[in-house]
Amino acid sequence: MNRNIKLTIAYDGTDFCGWQRQENNRSVQEEIEKALEKIHSHPVNLAGSGRTDSGVHAAGQAANFFTDIGSMEAGRFVPALNSLLPRDVRILDACEEQDNFHARFSARMRTYRYQFVFCCGATNPAMPHESRYHLPLHRYPRIGILNAYGRLLSGETDCTIFAGAGDNALTEDKSKNRYIYRAYFYIDRNTLVFEICANAFLRNMVRSVAGTFLHYEETLTPPEKLREIIASGERSLAGPTLPPRGLFLWKVEY
Amino acid sequence: MNRNIKLTIAYDGTDFCGWQRQENNRSVQEEIEKALEKIHSHPVNLAGSGRTDSGVHAAGQAANFFTDIGSMEAGRFVPALNSLLPRDVRILDACEEQDNFHARFSARMRTYRYQFVFCCGATNPAMPHESRYHLPLHRYPRIGILNAYGRLLSGETDCTIFAGAGDNALTEDKSKNRYIYRAYFYIDRNTLVFEICANAFLRNMVRSVAGTFLHYEETLTPPEKLREIIASGERSLAGPTLPPRGLFLWKVEY
DSSP: OOEEEEEEEEEOGGGSSBSSOBTTBOOHHHHHHHHHHHHHTSOOOOEESSOOBTTOEEEEEEEEEEEOOOSSOGGGHHHHHHTTSOTTEEEEEEEEEOTTOOTTTTOOEEEEEEEEEEOOSTTOOOOHHHHTTSEEESSOOOHHHHHHHHHHTOEEEEOGGGOOHHHHHHSTTSOOEEEEEEEEEEEETTEEEEEEEESOOOTTHHHHHHHHHHHHHHTTOOHHHHHHHHHHTOGGGSOOOOOSTTEEEEEEEO | OOEEEEEEEEEOGGGSSBSSOBTTBOOHHHHHHHHHHHHHTSOOOOEESSOOBTTOEEEEEEEEEEEOOOSSOGGGHHHHHHTTSOTTEEEEEEEEEOTTOOTTTTOOEEEEEEEEEEOOSTTOOOOHHHHTTSEEESSOOOHHHHHHHHHHTOEEEEOGGGOOHHHHHHSTTSOOEEEEEEEEEEEETTEEEEEEEESOOOTTHHHHHHHHHHHHHHTTOOHHHHHHHHHHTOGGGSOOOOOSTTEEEEEEEO
């Protein structure tokens, strides 16, 4: 009987078109499926917890596949896959799950982390080793206001204004409500971190939430006003969708 | 009269053959010289404080060049160069120096930082976003012993055993003595940092010092014994030269 194996995966998204397999593009899913095919000597389907966009990194993406190799302890897939994978993808863990486990449909919570590095002054650029995993921020925002905005999202929230154009096309008539467990900012040395945890996310949603919060904080918008803007569902009122650099799919919880 | 401009430079060394210009290879020096040529409309020579090997990063490399552009404030070279440079090289600062300033010969102290990330357990690989700028360490060394080794280097030290093979060929009859200001290890969250500051370094020296210290710490060698090994000048007794990943030329002081 085939066993259901769950993988925990980290990757540097810079040189990928994203998680999902695409014609003529380098995707994380395809790299891992190619490695699984080598181990199994036949194609193996890998189901991810969700897509990540081009350039988005992962510290704890989850995925599952069914294996017909009976003799191999689940944990041994870690070194076996890592020896076949390019260095910008690493398998962190492999464990056996129930037959009905599905990386996408069984997931309860996804957490993203967005890292910003302070580099104030026009002639003060971010270091190359910082800017690969951080988005440069050219001013110091007021964290208290950003966190007041974050609290507006708590609970069941209509996220229509944060939906990317692509998302809309795909899910026109589906609910844009998401259950948001937490959304907050904190300073970690010279880094500003935005962490957001929800049952699920719309496409580009984290990049839009962060861009919207930073935009309205800069224009001194009070939280009550932002509450109305979010409730309006008027997507033209959202701030810019920030670049993927700096964004990590941090963990997926089941 | 030509003005002497000093640059402070950061780069991600991963995709470079190193600092120094090489035929058919991508070097940091060449990238910046190409940008300087565009600004000046003629070739400009850039002198670095020293070479860094392929794969070694920099947070504070220094270099200087002479400019015949009289009208431009020195600081304006920062945005002008950055707009022409690839993203893995960033100019952090530009300022005017005396005519006799030379990035290499005027330098008093160079500081390197080597970053290691703990990822203990064979099936626990480093994250891609960590392993680009950290060397994975599969055990927790005793920092006290490493720092006792570090103190052995303080002051004028014969560094023969830490000289790379390439260095020897180039400078066979030159002194291998270097003045070492400090060499110590510390823990910074999940990172082990080795910082070493000296008037100058032999080729591959930092990678050899770190590899030697970690090697002898693992085999429980007491500091007195390591003192004899260093004094012996017997290069076969040095530990492995570690990979460049994780090593940064941190700053150059004048």
